[in-house]
Amino acid sequence: MKILILNGSPKPSGSASEKLAEGLAQRLGNAEITMFNAMKTGKDEFVAQVNAIDALVVVFPLYVDGLPSHLLRLLDEAKGEIKSSARVYSIANNGFYEGQQNHLALEMMRHFSASSGMEWGQGLGVGAGGMVGVAPFGSGPMKNIGKALDKMAQNILNKQNGDDFYIQPNFPKFLYKMAAHRSWYSQAKGNGISRKGILRGD
């Protein structure tokens, strides 16, 4: 079984999308997996690979309720040239706590899938993406996410579809919010920006 995992994060490394992609890949047993980064993949290379696989998995961060523009461009340019019987699966992650807020981006992935003549397999929306990687998938705050990756991996390997589903870490919302705010203050301080400076509106 051949699988292409397309990482749609623009970050060169260490992104939540990359960690989710790796976590999923580890659950795909002996399948032959290729990993592409959408920032470094041309349309022709992408189309050739999609036309030779059984499953495409697109993993990406939510940007303004949709797909990051570089990923959108790649999929838009490729859609007319894809001739593939692969199923499409997708994992979207967002900075907000609720995984449900990825639902429009997953709808957009469904429209990509339909307009390229591929079958939609399943979508997963992961909330509190900033926490991905704080523990191994399947344990502690990453327990739910590990289970969700297990479920999607099984569907991919069994060549079956599943309902879209949404999850967030096993971690309270108010603590996630506090941790996020502390992180913003600390990162801004590192750039010489004060707490008040972050709020500037000129």
Place this chain on the structure above:
Amino acid sequence: MKTLIIQDIDQNGIDVDLSKYTLFQMSERVKPCVGCFGCWIKTPGKCVIKDGDNVFLELMPKVDKVMVISKLTFGGFSPDIKGVFDRSIGFILPFFETVSGEMHHKQRYEKRPSLQYMFYGDNMTEAEKATAQKLVKANAVNLGAPDCSASFYATPDEILEGLK
């Protein structure tokens, strides 16, 4: 009433009454957001990529309405317009607040434009249009827009006629 137009119909601009509208001209191939969060923690409210496409964000707080004219792409914006929006999240703050039970970002500005999205395309499906209707509402919550709407046209000319 100031209306800012961003459009993907013509790279050379469109013919509208410039006393009524401000035209924003994006690049031919808008550079993507690189996820650096510089617009929140390095140069708050400004995109760190200074190539002209960063200016849209700086115009947003100064207008009453943002009008987006875009080819409908998977139920949302075309890639260049999406690139400009991705690079405009400095319009809001990194901090979170709860809006109707959901987590969203706090607003940076008191005055925020309403959103009017006008989509065109010759093969728009009902499902894609339904996604776009939900998109404008979701964007309005995230960008704190006082009002929003989405409408659909078979050709760009229909939109341009309406603006004359």
